[in-house]
Amino acid sequence: MQKIVLETVGLTKRFGNVTPLDGIDMQVREGEWVAIMGPSGSGKTTMLNILSCLDTLSEGKYILDGIDTSQVSEKERVVVRREKIGLVFQQFHLVPYLTALENVMLAQYYHGMIDRDDAIEVLNRVGLSHRYDHLPSQLSGGEQQRVCIARALINQPAIILADEPTGNLDESNEQIILDFFKELHAEGRTIVLVTHNPELAEFADRTVRLHHGKVVQHAA
């Protein structure tokens, strides 16, 4: 049995009278690919923000790689974020004035150690060996998303959290990104992916469906 990388116990988030997440219990094991699905307003994004330590929870527990993040300070949460999590965004979010290579190295810089060769290797892996020195504005959407994935991978995170990674891509690029996720999964990476896209969720080991902030279905 693989160890539990991510675990939430009664995870609740409140904004005033609104409760976008209400008592979520979830476990993700090492090497597992879990898709979180649900209609708009079901709490997917709030869930991903809390899982990626970009937001705090109101009640319950969130344990990531053995660290109870609900008990740590803001400063320690920053450390957890850079040490344990690789983030992939729907809108890519690359620094516009840095090249593809520099964007990957930026994640290394905040992690504490810059290694240009490592960064080049990861970019080669995502098929951008010829695009190191290009600025995001000179790359296609699919290429930008690949830089974003390379950046998420560079620090060997405990978990990759992806928010609609194919949401802004055309079909051919969507397929490329999907293939990457399959490849990463085959390598034994732990992936949690938030998506609307049933095709993307199809390849996950499990799907967690949210509705009105509650888990309505755990499906294999």
Added chain:
Amino acid sequence: MFLLMLRQSFFRGRRRKLLATSTIILAASLITALMTISIDVGDKMSREMKSYGANLNLVPKSENLPLEIGGVDYNPLKGEVFLEEQDLGKMKEIFWHNNIAGYAPFLKVPAKLEGEGGAAVPLVGTYFSRLVKFAGNEEFRTGVREINPFWQVKGNWPDDGRTDQVLAGATLAHKLGLKAGDRLTVRYALAPTQPEAVTVTGILTTGGAEEAALVAPLALAQRISGHTGKVQSASVSALTVPEDRLSRKARRGADSLDSLEYDRWYCTAYVSSIAHQLEEAIPSAAARPIWQVAASEGTVVNKIQLLMVVVTIAAFIASGLGISSLMVTTIMERSREIGLMKALGAADWEVYLLFLSESALVGLIGGLIGCGAGALLAQLIGLSIFGSTVSFHPIVIPVNVVISILIALAGSLVPSRLITRLFPAEVLHGRK
């Protein structure tokens, strides 16, 4: 990586950076100009104030006890004790000899005019504009024309080398109906000496007692009275620094200063320390500072410097506010980038560092350009106000660059607190 980011991000938002740099350039050039003038204003004002006349009076030591009641001088030795004319050159041998801008000796003797009913007139002997030698072969032009530029003559100035030319004071000329070109015969009133035939070369207006006298080259007054080589007093115009606490303390006497204070006072061109050194050089003389002139120099310089400080602070605040509003816009525009850095694990201080470094760089560039512009502005101000260029002190450059960086940082400090309030979850999902 940090330097790379700084370099790359610095060239983003060029229009805003250009605006911020221009704000700093404006402030820095103003501050540089004011600072340059402020450093030089003491010297400039000192030279300006010279046009108001001498600031030191040299009299024989025995005459140094004032005995003046109700405006009448009862000193029994008044006019009876003398200084040696040749001793006056020693003024140019003191520590502050370069600050002695000029001097004029005076010998006032009673005289009578032949004819005209034998009118009694005072005859004042002085240097008009005479080349004197000192310390060997050095020459120096001095006299009332040098130290009292406000003396006006209708006609011509007499030649210092001749003993047959005089100026008639305006009041006397009016009373006796004298005009330029008139010939007079003058003789000493107290003893029978050889009368001297003189020509009035011009009518003198001074606003002082000289207007009721005949003013002649010193040699004539000495010859007519028999006081060869003697003078009664000398007015000295010295370039001095404004009075301050130390010089005011020294007014109570050099003994009131401790050795450190004494050294500092002696080596500063205060009117009192120059007076002290003149007395050392000419032991038979007492040097009396004319405090009205010395004090007004200090007051004017202090007021000008205060005005400059106020304008500098205003420039500082105005440009700080300008930078501040530009910084707010920058942070709001780059909020996604800030959110991303935080999401990737950047601590707040790391984001601060990037933004404040950009501001410091703007301050550095603006400060350096502002220094150049300010130096030019200072010359323009110097030329238009004082009629001469202002000397540029290199110390102004580092001081100004530091001030410019501080302005940029101070202006950025408050807006950069917005960085703390930007939550990556909100900005990355477009909620802010």
